[in-house]
Amino acid sequence: MTNTSNLDRCQTGQVAVRRPGTMQARSDWTYRPHVDIIDADAAIEVYADLPGATGESIDVSFEQGILTIEARVQPRTRESWHRVVNEFGVGNFHRRFQIDAPVDADHVVADYNEGVLKVTLPKAREAQRRRIPVKA
């Protein structure tokens, strides 16, 4: 997986945006992360809650207008632990969005901090709102 080799090693910091390619097999359970999407005028910003992932376990790709977010999450429990209460499952995350706004695909960036992934998709020049002064 040469495409992911340049992913940041730190748990926080930049996450490389993957170029078109494939993702390795994942474990059994996949969850759909909660996301917020913001139109910040110059860019579309996507925030995804990905608790328990790491910078290197996250895979972000933007291809033909489709943003894909994937994260592999390792089990956190030990074998000696007996389950007393189980209210949520732990597993990988996956979600896809079609972004219809023209995006400057070469400058999509992503970073992961405190369990939250932020993907910034800069709008292509022509899509940015232009303010036209109105003369009296």
Next chain:
Amino acid sequence: MLTRSIFDSPLATLAEMDRLFDTMVGGAPLPMPAAGARSRVLFPALNIYEDEANVYAEAELPGFSLGDLDVSIAGDELTIRGKRQLNLPEGATSLRRERLAGEFERTVALPVEIDVERVEAMLANGVLLITLPKSRSAQARKIEVRSAHEAS
């Protein structure tokens, strides 16, 4: 409900591909329990485990900073409080809002007596793990049962 379908957006810039679980989309601010009332939505969800020495409580709290989290124990009750602010930048438009924001408080009864002095809480990548060492008396409650043969 704060969630607005992206299709309602006048910009209609985004269309979600994955509609399989769309019924699950239902973002809302974290319910702040009224005084004396328990929150109807249990947040955060908890997984609780135990081994011989400890009880472990685990919660997913992405984007909650350490300074905004408060873990306390009173008697056999564990309480977790916290908040997360999600402010929309000026001039920005929200197209989809699912992530919970606001303040929360949750209290759970622990299965055994805890040695409060040695409780530890760790937050890593949005996952809070609280390690609650069992008190000596709680550990001693485990009584080995031998067969009548061995006893005689």
